Amino acid sequence: MANVGRVIIAGAGPVGLVSALRLVRAGIAVTVFEKAEALHSEPRASTFHSPTLELLDTLGLTSKLLELGRPAPQWQYKIYETGESVIFDFGLIADETRYPYRLQCEQFNLVRVAAAALEREAPGTLIFGAEVTDVVQNHDSVTATFIRDGKPETMSGAWLIAADGAASAVRTKLDIPFTGETYPAVSFTVGTPFAFHEHLPGLLGVNYYWSDFGPFSMFRTRFMWRVGWSPPPDSVDEDTLSEETIQSKLGKICPAGSPFQVMTARLYRVHRRVAETFNLGRVLLAGDAAHLNSPAGGFGMNGGLHDAFNLTTKLIAIHNSADAGALLDHYTRQRRSAAVDDIQSTSDANYRRHREKDPAKRREVLADLQAIAADRDRHRAFLMDNALINSFRRSEAIA
Numbered sequence: 320m321a322n323v324g325r326v327i328i329a330g331a332g333p334v335g336l337v338s339a340l341r342l343v344r345a346g347i348a349v350t351v352f353e354k355a356e357a358l359h360s361e362p363r364a365s366t367f368h369s370p371t372l373e374l375l376d377t378l379g380l381t382s383k384l385l386e387l388g389r390p391a392p393q394w395q396y397k398i399y400e401t402g403e404s405v406i407f408d409f410g411l412i413a414d415e416t417r418y419p420y421r422l423q424c425e426q427f428n429l430v431r432v433a434a435a436a437l438e439r440e441a442p443g444t445l446i447f448g449a450e451v452t453d454v455v456q457n458h459d460s461v462t463a464t465f466i467r468d469g470k471p472e473t474m475s476g477a478w479l480i481a482a483d484g485a486a487s488a489v490r491t492k493l494d495i496p497f498t499g500e501t502y503p504a505v506s507f508t509v510g511t512p513f514a515f516h517e518h519l520p521g522l523l524g525v526n527y528y529w530s531d532f533g534p535f536s537m538f539r540t541r542f543m544w545r546v547g548w549s550p551p552p553d554s555v556d557e558d559t560l561s562e563e564t565i566q567s568k569l570g571k572i573c574p575a576g577s578p579f580q581v582m583t584a585r586l587y588r589v590h591r592r593v594a595e596t597f598n599l600g601r602v603l604l605a606g607d608a609a610h611l612n613s614p615a616g617g618f619g620m621n622g623g624l625h626d627a628f629n630l631t632t633k634l635i636a637i638h639n640s641a642d643a644g645a646l647l648d649h650y651t652r653q654r655r656s657a658a659v660d661d662i663q664s665t666s667d668a669n670y671r672r673h674r675e676k677d678p679a680k681r682r683e684v685l686a687d688l689q690a691i692a693a694d695r696d697r698h699r700a701f702l703m704d705n706a707l708i709n710s711f712r713r714s715e716a717i718a
């Protein structure tokens with residue numbers, strides 16, 4: 320298949336689908352190859368930050384997500400045993416955004432609404448069961464090899480967006496270094512419909528707890544509570560995932576819920592990595608294929624969606640005759656800087672703060688956070704970093 324003006328996208332996650340929708344609406348031919356046979360239905364990301372909601376609103380998607388999610392206008396760090404806490408309030412930055420909250424809404428909701436819009440507006444754009452395995456390019460075009468029904472096929476286009484996630488086959492094929500580290504602890508997230516908010520005093524929509532039985536987080540989406548923690552370093556995955564371990568941990572948090580109905584349980588490794596470049600000739604990396612960070616703060620998908628908007632704006636300009644080389648180098652400069660200087664550093668600070676084990680140091684962390692919350696200017700600055708507003712604005716301002 321030869322489609323010279325086409326944009327080929329590897330991966331139908333949030334980044335691939337939102338990129339596709341934006342390009343299709345600009346009149347550009349797009350094909351998305353997804354190796355799975357259907358859209359993924361794991362909850363994964365559950366936080367949408369305000370700049371992301373503003374961007375998705377330009378595609379008409381935010382109103383749908385608001386119906387499917389639950390806004391959290393405040394969030395807190397809290398010591399489970401004593402109830403001491405510090406609360407951060409997005410109301411303080413209501414003059415900076417139309418969406419002064421974290422919207423707690425599972426990632427599969429975005430994927431579903433974006434895929435449905437794509438299917439309505441450009442039927443046949445999204446091809447399931449098609450795994451991209453190779454990419455070759457020359458001065459004029461890029462050709463992807465994909466495996467469908469066990470057989471290799473090829474398609475050529477003008478550009479290829481690698482939105483094929485953390486283990487990106489495209490990034491690997493092109494030998495683009497993905498340097499960084501893997502955090503020592505694994506993370507575990509469980510979803511349950513149990514109404515923790517009726518039992519735990521002072522619970523907000525987003526909570527980071529320190530406790531004598533380890534740090535844990537609790538987020539409330541529309542239909543469930545998502546509870547996350549790290550199992551002890553020497554744990555065996557099978558034990559972590561066992562019903563007994565899950566019930567025991569949730570029972571420590573709130574004995575009233577036992578036995579808990581468990582809707583989802585997922586163990587995952589946490590990395591901090593970034594690709595050396597986000598543009599190599601006609602291939603552009605975006606989302607998890609380009610950068611990974613700790614989930615503390617809920618930035619991974621958000622940062623990937625900021626890539627998607629930045630990149631597609633440039634591809635639309637190139638389609639309308641702008642100079643490709645300069646614009647795509649600019650994409651790397653802007654979005655790689657956002658990934659490293661803002662997203663990785665803020666999520667890493669959040670991760671270390673929440674994992675602090677020494678009770679004395681933990682108390683210092685709480686006192687520091689309380690000092691930030693008590694000072695209006697520092698509180699606002701903290702919110703602007705943690706809502707990714709500063710990250711988004713700084714990256715857009717990079718020349």
Ligand SMILES: Cc1cc2nc3c(=O)[nH]c(=O)nc-3n(C[C@H](O)[C@H](O)[C@H](O)COP(=O)(O)OP(=O)(O)OC[C@H]3O[C@@H](n4cnc5c(N)ncnc54)[C@H](O)[C@@H]3O)c2cc1C
Pocket residue numbers: 329330331332333334335352353354355359363364365366367426449450451452482483484485487488489508585587605606607608614616617618619620621622623
């Ligand atoms: C438990 C958990 C909680 C998280 N919480 C948050 C949060 O609250 N907020 C936040 O912002 N982020 C969060 N994240 C991170 C977020 O899920 C990712 O950053 C996000 O999914 C990245 O989107 P993506 O489209 O780049 O990649 P993915 O969502 O990984 O999508 C990649 C797609 O490509 C497909 N694919 C892979 N290889 C190929 C191939 N060779 N050919 C064709 N298709 C292929 C895959 O099947 C998949 O559909 C969380 C992650 C986890 C695991």
